[in-house]
Amino acid sequence: MIKHLAAAALLLTTACLAIGPAAAADPGITDTEILIGDVEPLTGPPALLGVAASIGHKIAIAEANAAGGINGRKIKYVLEDDGYVTARTIQGVKKVIDVDKVFAMIGISGSGQSIAVMPVLEKSGIPTVIDVAPVKFLWEPPRKNVFVVGQSYEEGIIHLVNFLADKNPGKKWGLITQDDDYGITVRDGFDSVVKAKKLNVVYSGNYKKGQQDFSSDMLQLKDSGTEVFLAGGIIAENIAMMKELEKLSIKPVTGIFWPGRIEPVLKLMGPAGDGIYAVDYVEPFAGAAGKAFLEKAKPLVSEAELKGINRYTMTGYAAAKVLISAIERCGKQPTWACTIAELEKTKNVETGVMAPISFGPGVRFSNQKLQIMQADTATLSFKPVD
């Protein structure tokens, strides 16, 4: 009798220990659903970035749900608009964590915004995968619960300038950057190559964020005799610069950076954009991987969403895949602790849209492999060249 009672007590204790964490489970998880939250700029000019990234998250979630969800639980996606305003990013993140009670976070707006919400994310301890704006502050020093998929802006610029320098030895270089954090990063990356490769820089300009007219800047660029040009704008600025160069009838070898490497930019640049080089860590849509991704996306998103797809959709998709696979590996009772541990164990996860993704103990940055691609205005696409 005593043995039976002892066995029953042991069984009860074991059951409590096993069920205990589930009963006091982390938020955002029920028997049928797992909530994943995101805050993006869905309105205003940066919406081009935020909407595309959120479509990537939706594609990965729809794909997982179509395959039965995460160990039988359907994934529900909670999306909040911050309009690219930092104070509202903080409120948005607090809302999805405290009110919607999501299980994990993904995406998180722009670089300044994600830096500002870092204390909130760290304090909450919620598993988070950031994919939109890979800036060093997000992974240096590594935070326990925050993982970043992508490549640093500095590395991207170094890769692009090295490629262009090797391809165009002894040429005169020109550079123009924006007067913000992004511009400083581009300039820092460029400067590090200038020293190493002893580049002959004949023009170095800086423009004010929001500037539309680049006529005088490009005139100075022409007068300087620039043969290789690094256009450090984002989207509209690069278009304006290329159009201005077209008016001046000069066509230096031009490199742009990945925030502006989206197909609508080529359409707006017209023939002026033909042949420009870009660097990126996601596959171009013109390649086999890009085409396969679009085919995969078609049945999973609406017609309007399909039109909003760009490179940020791929980064969003890859990050969501990594998060989903980590939660999945936690089995029937996923917790924050387990998800974070599994994210840390992420090793060569294939997403099909970029090189395999890995993290590790104390490594919260996936450090993606870069590739150079060239614009083809006839097909409005970027094609890999290295």
Added chain:
Amino acid sequence: MRTGDYKQSYGELVALIDSPPVWLWSAVLLLALIAAPHLLNSYALSFLMIILITVTGALGLNILTGYTGLISLGHVGFLVTGAYAYAVLVSKYHMPPLVGFLGAGVVPALASLIVGAPSLRLKGLYLAITTLAFSFIINTVILEMRWLTNGARGIQVQRPEILSISFDGDAAFTYLCLGIAGLTLFATLNIRRSRVGRAFVAIRDNDTAARVMGINLHAYKLFAFVTSAFITGIAGALYGIYLSFVSVEGFPFLLSIEALAILIVGGLGSALGAVLGTVLIVLLPEATRLVFSLFSAQMDATFTTGAQELKSMLYGLVIILFLRFQPRGLVGAWHDIKRTWVHWPLRY
């Protein structure tokens, strides 16, 4: 029988709180605000923090625009200057947070002398444009002074510890914001009923008449600028701490417009109006979302994924409606309600 609230002496007229019910309601509100951080979740608490920080800034602008009648479109310039002054002193040079707050007030106050002096002969639209230009100049100066401000990279700001009290938690930081907002409200109410405040109002109502009465227009206008900038700078420091990251991008020009909207909706020239206007403008989108979400989940989703466009529309609509139907703002509406309550069923 006498009805209504009559003032029979000058002392009664300028009393800070003029009747027992107001004392009572003020005490109830204060108790509610003290209890709130322990009752609200982190999301709701973020609204309370934003309201308290915005109230501080709006009260600062109210001294210049509401009391003195000097329109400023560049107050975000003082806000960002205050935030940077705090961030540089505390995060970069490791000064105590109290020194940081002092700097956050003094630096914008000094900057206001630079913009205030040439603005002394300007009024209305001309002054508005001058202050607008100031806010752009300030941003450029911050971006160029990289050695001090880190340029566009911005500066990280930690929650402060003052006199061994840590304000790291949301509840503790809310109390800090509450304390500063309360002090600011108390100070601006006292300024309004003082000789200086009456001079401000005289300048606003008719500066020629004010000069004839012996008011030194230059001195009082500059004083209004300095006081307003000092308070706005403190609000900027709080906002920077709330954001945990100070950069020019975190302080868009739109904040100046929002501050003016708060004063218009609340009631120009009234400290109570600045408080009511802030509460309405900050909570309006969230309150609207909550109301619409009761009717349909689709509407709720629209409010979360198109929030900023809908918020802008709501702000615009509310400002238009107030200007058309209640130009004296919420304070005017409150006075009308009180009068109707006292005199009902009579009209007057």
